[in-house]
Amino acid sequence: MEFALRRDGMRMYVFIAAGGALGALLRHALTAPELQNIWAPIFAGTLTVNLAGCFALAFFLTVSLEVLHISPQLRLGIATGVLGSFTTFSGICRETAGLLSQGLYGSAAAYILLTVVCGFGATYLGVVFARAWVRRKTGAANCTDLPENGEE
């Protein structure tokens, strides 16, 4: 019994670790300096990655917590692993600190504001899109009794 529990716990870590590796590599692929020259605007890389991740997490959590019943390990692997690792908070702090120490206060404020407002918007859209998708999948009939979400 305890062994089974421990094995389940271990498997959860494996999922999260694998997801985290994948998320970090994806982020690198999209934000690497070599590529930023092609993708132009300075922090478009991190900003794009973060916004895409916000949208994807909101969409995925809404769908998986409310209708799609997948194993908690897989859910953690994708949400906490891939998407949690794909987006980054320390990267924003680093870039903002860089702008601030160059005296570009306006750009720093704009960058933060853009990240927060658009991140919030992307999360909102993720939830809304997920709801709409769920409604179309299940038919309007049985979508009133959504189970409460909460753990995580």
Place this chain on the structure above:
Amino acid sequence: MIGIGGAAGSVARYSIGRWIAQRGSGGFPWSTFFVNATGAVLLGLVVGFKPGANTEYLLAEGFLGAYTTLSTFMYEGFELFRGNEKKNAVLYILFALAVGIAGYFAGAALAACLI
């Protein structure tokens, strides 16, 4: 390098997050806040030491990039907002960002002292 760092970073975020959540959070997402704040300080520290490319990939982009997270942070902010705690949600987001940026500077300053 990035993959290894990313795997370790996510597991660290998950473990620390759960450890904090077990201590009770009073409805405020302290675990993500703590992880993001410490991640920012550590990144300042790591970058302050001007690491080589491999260390940068392993620790900065891999581990700390994955350890901190924006998507969960925003999702929690959004949940607070939706749960009619609008003031808390805005406070949480702004406070966490201010702490993160200040933390990054503190980490970088510490590294500068240590070099």
